Amino acid sequence: MSDVKHETVLVYAECQDGRLRRVALEALGAARLLAGEGGSVHAVLAGGGAGASAGEAAAELAARGAEVVHVIDDPALAQFAPEAYAAAIRAAAEAASPSAIVLGHTAAGRELAPRVAAALGGGHIADVTAVSLTDGGGAVFTRPLYAGKAFEQRRFLPGVTQVISVRPNNLPPAELAEDGRRGDIRALAFAPPPLWTAVRDVVRRTSGRIDLAEADIIVSGGRGVRSAEGFPPLEALAQTLGGAVGASRGACDAGYCDYALQIGQTGKTVTPKLYIACGISGAIQHLAGMSQSRVIVAINKDPDAPIFGVADYGIVGDLFEIVPLLNDQFKDLLQANG
Amino acid sequence: MNLVVLLKQTFDTEEKIEIENGAVAEDGAKFIINPYDEYALEEALRLREAHGGTVTVLSCGPERAAEALRTALAMGADEAVLLEEDGLPDDGGAVAAAIATAVVRLRPDLLLAGLFAVDTGAGSVALQAAEALGLPHAAAALKLEIRDASAAAADADGGGSGGLAAVVQRDTEWGLETVEIPLPALVTAQQGLNEPRYPSLPGIMKAKRKPLQRLSAAELGLAEAELAPRTGRIALQAPPARAAGRRLAGTPAEQAAELARLLQSEAKLF
Ligand SMILES: Cc1cc2nc3c(=O)[nH]c(=O)nc-3n(C[C@H](O)[C@H](O)[C@H](O)COP(=O)(O)OP(=O)(O)OC[C@H]3O[C@@H](n4cnc5c(N)ncnc54)[C@H](O)[C@@H]3O)c2cc1C
Numbered sequence: 088m089s090d091v092k093h094e095t096v097l098v099y100a101e102c103q104d105g106r107l108r109r110v111a112l113e114a115l116g117a118a119r120l121l122a123g124e125g126g127s128v129h130a131v132l133a134g135g136g137a138g139a140s141a142g143e144a145a146a147e148l149a150a151r152g153a154e155v156v157h158v159i160d161d162p163a164l165a166q167f168a169p170e171a172y173a174a175a176i177r178a179a180a181e182a183a184s185p186s187a188i189v190l191g192h193t194a195a196g197r198e199l200a201p202r203v204a205a206a207l208g209g210g211h212i213a214d215v216t217a218v219s220l221t222d223g224g225g226a227v228f229t230r231p232l233y234a235g236k237a238f239e240q241r242r243f244l245p246g247v248t249q250v251i252s253v254r255p256n257n258l259p260p261a262e263l264a265e266d267g268r269r270g271d272i273r274a275l276a277f278a279p280p281p282l283w284t285a286v287r288d289v290v291r292r293t294s295g296r297i298d299l300a301e302a303d304i305i306v307s308g309g310r311g312v313r314s315a316e317g318f319p320p321l322e323a324l325a326q327t328l329g330g331a332v333g334a335s336r337g338a339c340d341a342g343y344c345d346y347a348l349q350i351g352q353t354g355k356t357v358t359p360k361l362y363i364a365c366g367i368s369g370a371i372q373h374l375a376g377m378s379q380s381r382v383i384v385a386i387n388k389d390p391d392a393p394i395f396g397v398a399d400y401g402i403v404g405d406l407f408e409i410v411p412l413l414n415d416q417f418k419d420l421l422q423a424n425g
Numbered sequence: 426m427n428l429v430v431l432l433k434q435t436f437d438t439e440e441k442i443e444i445e446n447g448a449v450a451e452d453g454a455k456f457i458i459n460p461y462d463e464y465a466l467e468e469a470l471r472l473r474e475a476h477g478g479t480v481t482v483l484s485c486g487p488e489r490a491a492e493a494l495r496t497a498l499a500m501g502a503d504e505a506v507l508l509e510e511d512g513l514p515d516d517g518g519a520v521a522a523a524i525a526t527a528v529v530r531l532r533p534d535l536l537l538a539g540l541f542a543v544d545t546g547a548g549s550v551a552l553q554a555a556e557a558l559g560l561p562h563a564a565a566a567l568k569l570e571i572r573d574a575s576a577a578a579a580d581a582d583g584g585g586s587g588g589l590a591a592v593v594q595r596d597t598e599w600g601l602e603t604v605e606i607p608l609p610a611l612v613t614a615q616q617g618l619n620e621p622r623y624p625s626l627p628g629i630m631k632a633k634r635k636p637l638q639r640l641s642a643a644e645l646g647l648a649e650a651e652l653a654p655r656t657g658r659i660a661l662q663a664p665p666a667r668a669a670g671r672r673l674a675g676t677p678a679e680q681a682a683e684l685a686r687l688l689q690s691e692a693k694l695f
Contacts, residue, residue: 103599167597170561194597198564201517201549205556210518210655213547227659233544236442237449240659247655283561283610287592288603298598346617347596352438352543353460353616361694371439382692383670384684398670400687402680412681420685420695 094126097185099176100148100156101195102134107144109301110191112151112260114253117218118189119152119261121226121251129155131179131275133172135165142272149270151261156272157182163279166286167195173202174280180207182275187226187249193300200252209248212241216257216358216379230254234352234375255300256358297331299350304330304361307350307377310337311366311387311406318344320407321365324414327421333357333377335367351376363413365406369394386410426478426571426589428469429533430502431524431551432462434486434493435544447661458493461539464614467621468569469537470501476571479503481531485520486510491637498632499624505637506531512642514654517545521553522651523642528558535591536611540565548613555611563593563604565615574607 096118100111111130118128130153132141145156157179163171176199180188188203190196192214204211216238217229228241228251243249299305306325308318318332325332333355334348350357352375362380367373369385369392377383378397385398386406395401402409436442437455444450458466469480482497484490485508494505508527513519528536536555541548555562574590589608594601596615624632642652671687673680689695 167599167602169564173556194565194599197548198552198562201521201552202556202562204518204549204655205521205553208650210516211547211549211553212656213517213549231546231664232661233436233442233449234438234546235664237444237661238664239661241656242659243656244654283606284563285605286602287605289599290601291599300598361688361692375438378664378667382688382694384688385670395670395672397667399668399692400684401670401672402684403672404677404680408677409681412678413684416681416685417695420689424695 094122094186095183096122096126096128096187096189097180097183098128098130098148098153099188099190099196099199100130100132100144101191101193102132102141102144105134105141105144107147108191108193109260110193110253110255111148113255113258114189114191115148115151115153115261116259117251117253118187120218120220121187121189123224127154128152129157129179129183129185131157131159131176133159133164133175135162136160145272149272150263152264153270155183156270157275158272159275159277161277161279163282166289168282168284168286169198169202170283171279173199173206175277176203177206178275178277187251190250190252192252192254196252200250204248204250207248207250209250210243211250211252212243213252215251215253218258231379235378254356254358299331299333299348299355299357302331302357302359304328305333305350305357305359305380306330306363306365307333307335307367308338308344308365309335309367310341312338312343315343317407320410320414324363324410324417327414327417328361330359330361335370335373337367364394364398365410367394368392369397426472426476426534427532428472428478428480429528429531429536430462430466430469430480430482430497431536431538431554432466432482432484432493432497433459433539433542434484434490435459435542438543442663444661444663449661456489456492458496459539459542459544461541461543461614461616463539463621464616464618465537465539466497466500466502467619468614469535470622471619472535472571478534481506483508483524483527483531485513485524494637495632496624498635498637499629500622501628502635504635507637507639509639509641513652515658516654516656517547517549517553518655519652521550522557522647523645524550525554525557526645526647527640528554534589534608535571536560536609538611538613540613540615551611551613560609560611561606562611562613563591563595563606564613565595565597566593566612567596567615567617568594569612569618571608
């Protein structure tokens with residue numbers, strides 16, 4: 088490894104409904120770390136007719152350290168066809184000649200990263216939760232194994248094009264560049280590949296719902312919630328806290344809520360700042376999806392429930408009594424904070 | 426229909442993971458078919474029941490993976506291939522290259538795999554193989570239907586090529602999406618796609634006589650560059666231990682007040 092690196096790192100800046108996702112800024116932060124002092128960071132924004140909002144996203148990427156923002160606007164990208172988006176990332180890679188490409192390990196990113204890596208003959212390190220540099224300047228990537236029961240550190244071998252997908256909510260987002268620098272925002276010509284994927288239908292989520300993977304606060308309900316009617320108090324608490332509602336498989340299987348809310352080994356993996364488990368026993372498969380949360384609160388009437396083994400704060404009690412009281416407490420607290 | 430299922434043998438998710446000398450201790454551990462691959466296999470068996478054809482299961486792994494293949498045969502798969510991982514580096518790229526080469530020989534109409542393997546959690550190999558094979562994919566399937574491409578396209582724009590298509594319903598972060606892709610293709614299975622069957626006793630007896638072919642990476646005639654690792658493991662550790670938690674005391678109202686206070690002053694969340 089030479090002391091002075093002049094490497095370019097490319098970020099796939101994922102948007103949702105025309106707005107940058109937070110994980111895009113986290114990927115940008117990782118890219119700036121990997122590029123180092125002498126390197127540069129490029130970003131690619133891809134969409135179909137995103138129009139004015141792409142301008143905002145591009146400006147934000149530029150303000151946070153992307154020297155060049157490649158904007159690809161093409162009808163082939165109007166909906167998510169993975170082959171088209173992978174081709175868009177490759178087009179930006181051709182323009183930027185990056186040594187590394189960083190994406191979010193999201194529903195889209197986890198499909199795109201392997202395809203891009205294989206197409207470029209590169210390597211893929213997936214679901215990265217921490218990035219560090221060695222004294223020699225090499226990058227070390229930490230990622231969970233066995234659903235968080237172990238961790239490994241991986242590196243890329245020399246000369247390999249690096250594709251990294253980073254788990255949302257784990258890496259610090261890119262800060263504003265000190266010099267108030269404004270990057271170069273360019274339209275990038277793009278010849279879409281023949282489209283394989285025809286999107287026939289999308290049933291949108293109720294708008295405004297916070298994505299579980301990116302939520303800072305999650306209030307989760309289990310079988311202890313007892314019915315679909317048991318969820319509204321949890322929703323009220325989540326709303327007070329500006330968080331999202333999640334669930335155990337127990338609650339989903341019982342039909343109290345949608346499977347889209349399921350957290351755990353076969354559901355979503357989340358790492359919020361605060362996870363409040365209500366009426367969840369804490370089966371190993373549930374812990375697999377949430378045990379890396381920064382602060383865990385458990386509310387359960389069984390003092391021996393295994394969830395207390397991972398909880399920072401435990402309340403032994405009836406969730407139907409505790410959750411509304413907590414909602415009142417937080418309303419007061421947040422009001423006092425302004 | 427020629428159905429090929431990629432299948433990995435993994436640790437049982439209930440197992441405690443012990444790390445010894447920088448590796449996961451395997452002594453006495455119980456191994457299972459990766460749960461997501463089981464959904465993929467079940468779906469392949471149902472498609473064969475509906476459309477005819479054969480189901481081949483392919484696993485890249487150590488000798489013990491033959492057990493998982495036998496279980497798949499007992500569930501109803503017709504043939505199995507064990508691609509020996511000896512000589513393959515611990516890297517998804519190299520494994521995907523080997524799998525892609527083995528899959529070409531099987532000429533699948535539909536390739537099925539799990540969304541990810543519960544051990545590495547990467548979800549990379551099957552998609553890298555699809556890229557190498559030039560196949561379309563639909564990920565995280567909750568429903569899968571095989572239709573005439575032209576029939577499916579008739580109620581939408583564009584003309585069908587006359588071949589078969591996979592219509593896949595999948596759960597994404599932007600909603601419940603239905604996509605159509607032409608076959609041959611890769612579809613990855615998400616929990617909810619189906620409820621996998623158990624091997625029946627007659628199935629277990631029959632499985633003993635079903636073909637299980639062993640294939641070495643060397644026999645595939647892969648170029649050295651394709652087998653070269655792109656990434657490597659530096660270290661493996663147990664997760665950092667969590668500090669013991671605290672039980673709150675008092676009446677429900679006192680506990681709620683105490684929690685709000687601690688989350689603000691101690692955990693510094695608000
Ligand atoms: C292959 C496999 C994959 C799985 N994947 C997942 C997964 O992804 N996610 C997942 O969550 N599970 C998963 N499971 C299921 C998991 O093993 C558990 O069955 C499930 O997590 C239990 O859900 P629960 O905690 O809501 O229900 P239970 O275990 O029934 O617990 C309910 C809890 O509520 C408490 N309670 C009841 N009433 C009240 C009240 N009024 N106030 C307070 N507390 C109360 C009880 O004391 C109890 O602890 C999986 C299982 C398998 C085999």
